[in-house]
Amino acid sequence: MRRAERWVFGPEDARRLAGVRIGLCLLLAYRLSAHDYDVLAARHVRFLPHFYMDLFAHMPSPDLASWLQGLGIAAALAAGLGFALRITLPVAFVCGLILNGMLNSAGRVMVRDALLMLCLAVIVAAGRAAADVWAVRAPNRTAFGERYGWPVRTAMVVIALAYFFAALQKWHYSGFAWVTSDNLRWILYSQRHPDGLALFIADRPLLAHLFAAGALLLETCFALVLFVPRLRWLIIPAVVAMHVAIRIALGLDYSAQWLTVVIVFVNWPVVVDWARRRLAPIPAQEGIAH
Amino acid sequence: MGAAPRYARPFVAVFVGLVVACALAPLNLWPFSNWELFSRLRGPVVSHWEAVVQHDGRVVDYAVGPHTACGPLLRKAAARFGPATGVRIYQIERLLSDRVGAHAAPPYRALVVTCTAKGARAPS
Numbered sequence: 001m002r003r004a005e006r007w008v009f010g011p012e013d014a015r016r017l018a019g020v021r022i023g024l025c026l027l028l029a030y031r032l033s034a035h036d037y038d039v040l041a042a043r044h045v046r047f048l049p050h051f052y053m054d055l056f057a058h059m060p061s062p063d064l065a066s067w068l069q070g071l072g073i074a075a076a077l078a079a080g081l082g083f084a085l086r087i088t089l090p091v092a093f094v095c096g097l098i099l100n101g102m103l104n105s106a107g108r109v110m111v112r113d114a115l116l117m118l119c120l121a122v123i124v125a126a127g128r129a130a131a132d133v134w135a136v137r138a139p140n141r142t143a144f145g146e147r148y149g150w151p152v153r154t155a156m157v158v159i160a161l162a163y164f165f166a167a168l169q170k171w172h173y174s175g176f177a178w179v180t181s182d183n184l185r186w187i188l189y190s191q192r193h194p195d196g197l198a199l200f201i202a203d204r205p206l207l208a209h210l211f212a213a214g215a216l217l218l219e220t221c222f223a224l225v226l227f228v229p230r231l232r233w234l235i236i237p238a239v240v241a242m243h244v245a246i247r248i249a250l251g252l253d254y255s256a257q258w259l260t261v262v263i264v265f266v267n268w269p270v271v272v273d274w275a276r277r278r279l280a281p282i283p284a285q286e287g288i289a290h
Numbered sequence: 291m292g293a294a295p296r297y298a299r300p301f302v303a304v305f306v307g308l309v310v311a312c313a314l315a316p317l318n319l320w321p322f323s324n325w326e327l328f329s330r331l332r333g334p335v336v337s338h339w340e341a342v343v344q345h346d347g348r349v350v351d352y353a354v355g356p357h358t359a360c361g362p363l364l365r366k367a368a369a370r371f372g373p374a375t376g377v378r379i380y381q382i383e384r385l386l387s388d389r390v391g392a393h394a395a396p397p398y399r400a401l402v403v404t405c406t407a408k409g410a411r412a413p414s
Contacts, residue, residue, distance in 0.1 A: 008302060009294050051319050097321075104320050117321035118309070125301050145292020154302050158309055162325060165313035169329035177331055186332035189386035189394075199392060 008157070012149030014142070017126065018082070018134035019268025020152055024120050025080035025089070027263065028096055031113055031256050032072045037099050038062035045106045053101040060102060068095045082135020085128060093117070093124050112253060115162055116260045119155040126151035155264045160223040163239070167219035184212040188249060198249040215242055225265065236265050337383040339402070345371040354379065360405035376406040 041062040049056060060068070072095025079089040100113055123130050129147045131138060170178045177183065188194060188202035201207050218238055225232045243258040308322055316324030341354045341363060350371065354363065358379070367377050384397040401413040 005299075009298070011292065100320070109318055109320055109323075111320075111323050111325070111327055114321040114323045121321075122305065125298075125305075127295070143292070146294040147292060147298075150294050150298050150302060154305065157306060161306070161309050161313070162323070165310075165325040166327065166329075168313070169316070169324070169326045173326070173329045174331045178329075181331060182334065183331045186334055186386050187328065189389075190332065190336060194392070196392075199389075202387075 008150055008153045009146050010149050010153070011145050012152060013144055013269045014129070014133045014148045015269040015272070016267060017123075017130050017148040017152055018132070019266070019272075020119075020155065020264055021082070021085075021089075021123050021126075021130040022080050022134065023263030023268075024116065024123060024260065025076045025092065027116060027256065027259050028092055028120060029073045029076035029080065031116065032069055032076065032096060032099060035069075035099070035103065037065035037069050037102055040102060040106065041065040048105055048107055050101060050104040050109055052097070053105045059105065060098065065099070065102065068098055071095055072099060082131035082138060085131040085135070089120075089124050089130075093120055096120070111257075113256045115159060116256045118158050118162075119260055119264055122151050122154045122158065152264065156226060159261055159264060160226050163219045163222035167216060167222075170216055170219070179209060179212045179216055182208070184208045191250060195249065195251075197245070201249065211245075218242060232265055236261060334386055335383055336386060337381060340380045340382050340399075341367070342378045342380060343367050343371055344376070356381075360403070360410045363405050364407065376404055379403045379405065 039062075041059050041064075045059070047056075047059040072092050075088045075092035075095065079085055079092050096113075096117060100110070100117065103110055126147075130151065132143055132148070133141065174181075174183065182205065185202045185205060185208045188198040188208070191198060194202070201211055218235065222235060222239065225235050239261055240258045243254040246252050246254060311317070312319055312322040313325055316326060318324050318326075339354050339356050339358070340351050341358075342349060342351045344350075360377075363377050363379070379402045380399045381402050382397045382399055384394060386394075388395040404411045404413070
């Protein structure tokens with residue numbers, strides 16, 4: 001337990017937290033712009049308030065939905081720039097909660113943006129530390145400390161737990177039959193209009209078993225990325241590939257989830273330093289110049 | 291300057307605890323999730339129940355729950371389509387692997403009961 005605490009609260013480069021802030025805020029702005037919340041509000045769907053949406057007596061009006069969408073996108077972009085972060089990030093987060101709550105109160109709870117919102121909640125809790133560098137009005141300096149490490153590592157733990165529990169529920173409810181039965185074939189066939197990839201896999205039982213085994217193995221082993229950092233080079237691309245395959249085969253868009261995984265696990269200072277070195281002009285050697 | 295704020299440790303404990311508790315309970319308190327998506331086994335057959343009403347010379351069908359009593363069904367149909375003479379209830383079954391090229395084969399429909407003002411009539 002002490003080792004885990006030391007790891008979570010270990011020091012970190014301020015730019016890494018700032019990179020996660022910028023990435024998650026841009027992703028939130030994109031996700032908020034991807035839905036027509038006012039159209040949903042105008043459709044008069046039955047309002048089945050989910051959890052905190054009990055605060056509303058009925059589905060928010062189309063005008064309120066449009067207003068929240070505009071405010072949420074503007075606040076998320078401002079938070080991405082690090083502008084007035086103590087105000088803009090919580091505002092963007094609350095707008096995201098209400099607008100996602102509208103989608104979740106139309107009869108079906110969507111998991112796809114859950115991980116993004118959980119990780120954003122951690123960045124909200126980090127407060128000003130997330131805008132100490134790579135932000136407008138922030139001095140151009142380097143910083144290192146515990147206050148920059150715990151939000152990034154807590155987000156990593158939350159992501160690892162999400163995949164671990166997705167696997168655990170499959171083991172709990174279905175066991176090894178999730179792989180050995182024709183479960184994945186029935187999932188693929190049960191769509192209204194399955195596409196070519198879905199039918200290609202579903203028509204080949206052995207291939208379906210392999211995909212099911214791969215998905216379950218990946219989810220079960222995901223948490224290893226916390227203990228063996230080198231495995232991130234294998235597991236993170238595999239997770240992205242799994243979600244892209246799900247998008248193609250089942251039409252389920254989990255881009256918010258896999259982009260959150262990439263944003264949180266990529267070491268942004270290393271990427272930026274590498275890009276700077278690659279893009280910097282090579283100085284002419286004196287011996288050759290003369 | 292570089293130390294974590296005092297609230298950080300309790301926050302992490304409560305936040306991670308909530309993630310774990312919602313998954314184990316299981317509770318779906320979005321964005322805290324139980325992560326149960328696709329965790330239960332699917333079978334080779336999907337079935338649902340369908341009500342069929344004659345309305346203005348057209349046949350209108352809509353999904354209903356299984357074992358729905360005739361009285362409420364007739365009242366709902368009358369409210370929706372005007373005075374309905376009868377509502378036929380079908381059980382629709384589709385074998386998922388049953389396909390015609392890239393498309394699903396037509397489902398199997400079995401008449402379960404016909405509801406009229408005089409009562410329920412089982413298929414003969």
